[in-house]
Amino acid sequence: MDALSFDGKIYPVKFQLSSPGRKSLGIYGNHDLRVASISWQEFTGEIKHVYTSPELRRRGIATALLQLAKTYEPKVHHSATRTLDADAWVKVLERKKA
Numbered sequence: 001m002d003a004l005s006f007d008g009k010i011y012p013v014k015f016q017l018s019s020p021g022r023k024s025l026g027i028y029g030n031h032d033l034r035v036a037s038i039s040w041q042e043f044t045g046e047i048k049h050v051y052t053s054p055e056l057r058r059r060g061i062a063t064a065l066l067q068l069a070k071t072y073e074p075k076v077h078h079s080a081t082r083t084l085d086a087d088a089w090v091k092v093l094e095r096k097k098a
Helices: 061-072 084-097
Strands: 002-006 009-019 022-028 034-041 047-052
Touching (some): 047 061
Antiparallel strands (some): 002 009, 009 022, 034 047
16 A cells, blocks of 8 residues: 655555546545545546545645556546646646656
8 A cells, every 4th residue: 555645644555446437546634534535537547536625735735646656557637628726736747857
């Protein structure tokens, strides 16, 4: 099982086949509550959903999950259809690449 470290704590990351044709990684906190996750289409690699609980946003958790997802499935990529928040995230990632 993989793990990510933030806020001085280590959080286990669970890999799941969340539904037919969809894979996901999730971070769970106290009482097994999900605090962050990313899911993608198994065959295309297209990201379908990204979630980080509001109190943990802007700490690089979604980016760390994306990097970890690419170790499971190298073709994981952003969808062309995104929310405004997802667009902003993609722009930040593109700036960091440059």
